[in-house]
Amino acid sequence: MPLKVKAVGRSDRGLVRQGNEDFLLLDDANCLYLVCDGMGGHQAGEVASMTAAETIGLTFSRFSTNIGNDSQLKLERTLPERGDLLVKAIRLANRAIQAKAKENSDLTGMGTTVVAAAIEADIMSIAHVGDSRIYRLNERMLEPLTTDHSWITEVQNTQNISREEASSFIGKNIITRALGVRPTVDVDYRVTKLQAGEIYILCTDGLCGFADDDEIFRVADKYRANLNELVDNLIQMANDRGGSDNVTVAALRILDVTPSPLPELDPITLPSESQALTEIEDLWVQQLAQTAKSVPEHQAVPGKPNRFMLISLFVAFAIIAVLIVYLARPR
Numbered sequence: 572m573p574l575k576v577k578a579v580g581r582s583d584r585g586l587v588r589q590g591n592e593d594f595l596l597l598d599d600a601n602c603l604y605l606v607c608d609g610m611g612g613h614q615a616g617e618v619a620s621m622t623a624a625e626t627i628g629l630t631f632s633r634f635s636t637n638i639g640n641d642s643q644l645k646l647e648r649t650l651p652e653r654g655d656l657l658v659k660a661i662r663l664a665n666r667a668i669q670a671k672a673k674e675n676s677d678l679t680g681m682g683t684t685v686v687a688a689a690i691e692a693d694i695m696s697i698a699h700v701g702d703s704r705i706y707r708l709n710e711r712m713l714e715p716l717t718t719d720h721s722w723i724t725e726v727q728n729t730q731n732i733s734r735e736e737a738s739s740f741i742g743k744n745i746i747t748r749a750l751g752v753r754p755t756v757d758v759d760y761r762v763t764k765l766q767a768g769e770i771y772i773l774c775t776d777g778l779c780g781f782a783d784d785d786e787i788f789r790v791a792d793k794y795r796a797n798l799n800e801l802v803d804n805l806i807q808m809a810n811d812r813g814g815s816d817n818v819t820v821a822a823l824r825i826l827d828v829t830p831s832p833l834p835e836l837d838p839i840t841l842p843s844e845s846q847a848l849t850e851i852e853d854l855w856v857q858q859l860a861q862t863a864k865s866v867p868e869h870q871a872v873p874g875k876p877n878r879f880m881l882i883s884l885f886v887a888f889a890i891i892a893v894l895i896v897y898l899a900r901p902r
Contacts, residue, residue, distance in 0.1 A: 574829055576690060578604055579798040580821030583806050585777060586814030592616030593775050593819040594683075596624045601631040602653075602690040606819045608703050608775040610749070611681030615672075619683040619751050622671055623664040627687060629859050630660035638663075643851045647841060651762060651833055653689040654696030658758050658841055661685060661698055661750070666852045667859065668751030682749035686717060686773055688823070690765070692831035698760045701749050704779050706787070707763070708770040708795060713788035716763060716771075718838070720748035744780070755843035762836035769825045770795055777818030778809050791822075798822040 578599060584591035592609035594617075607623050609616030630638055638644065639656050646655055664685065672678045684701025697705055702719040718724060722745040726732065750756060772791060779787065790808055794801040802820045809818040844852070 574602065574690060574692065575826035576602060577798060577824040577826055578821065579802050580604075580606075580773075580819070581802050581806060582606075582817070582819040583777075583810070584817050586810055588815075588817055590614060590617060591817045592620055592683075593777065593817040594620035594624045595819050595821060596628050597821060598628055598631065601628075601635075603628065603631045603657075603687070604690075604773060604821055604823060605685055605687035606703050606773045606775055606821060607683045607685045607750075608701065608777070608817070608819070609681065609683040611678065613677040615678045615681035616683065618671060618678055619668050619681040622668050623661075623683050623685050623750050625863055626664040626667045626856070626859055627657075627660040627685070629862055630656065630663060631689070633862055634855070634859065638855060641851070641855075644848070644855075648839065650760070650836075651691065651694060651696055653691045654698070654760065654762060657687055657689045657696050657698045658760055661687065661700065661758050662756060662844055663852055663855055663859065665700075665750045665756040666754075666849060667856045669754060670853070670856055670860075672751065680752065682751040684746065684749055684775070688771065688773065692833055693765045693828035694831070694833045694835070695763050695765055695771070696760070697763065698758050700756055700758055702746050702780075703775045704773070706772045706774075706784070708772060708788070708791050713772075713784045713791065715784065716761065717759065719746075720759075721746045744776075753843075754846075754849060757843055758841045759838060760836075760841055761838040762834070764835050765825050765828050767825055767827055770798075770801075771823040771825075772801075772805075773821040773823075774805070775817065775819045777816035778805055778820055780816065781809055781812045798824055 578597045580595045580597050582593045582595045594607040596605050607620035609620030644659050672681055684703040686699040686703040686705050689696045697716055699717045702721045705716045707714040790804050791801055794804050801822050805820045806818050
């Protein structure tokens, strides 16, 4: 029985931000799904998140065999085939963002989070850097499958305090790991077994930063029968709470799986690559960049206009209409 997945996702700029620095990639052909949350001035966050998604997407769609078989890129751990490729792709994305920042001083310091899922047979390889998340929607709860790389999470883990107590700390939104900000990157990775009927949710902190897991669960559970409504209502919840951040949500329903002996793997951290390895990665980044120039640009999944945008458009059209009438009246 072949693997089948239904994927739905949307990215929304929210009600406050001028642009959208999130990026969403749903690649059914390669069973690759990811969300990124960029950061940096001069629209650099948008560049970082798009570069990460583009690099990872091209690694799977155009270079999976060559990169997967390159012995010089060999990882420290033996992983499932698509998990191995996913970690390599994320490392390449880190180098690609670094390369663009060196080319343009306006992009210096840009970075992005990423949480990505690559599916094969009856397993999902999950890799992430930063505080974007993936959950499994169970019958009675939302099960987090990633741990944020953030200062607030480290405080909770080291000082044994609750999230509510930590949320009052200054600097609570600081992330401790991201793509593009350093020459190399540590990547967290795990493997989970899949069952037909399961639902997985990927999101940026535009959602999970403004709603706790119980609140997200209540909305997701209510709309689990319809993934479009599930995604739309989670985004609406974020906007109803002020919409102060971009928000991206993707939902995956596992329809069928192919049974395999591939096992689950508890979360591990794959440490940063060596300096010698980054030189090999940079050669691949150059090939990926050349390929990206020759194919149509990847586009984020468009979001529906929010209420602020609709009101602004209405006011603009009204002003134009008044001006036309005024200028056209007899003198």
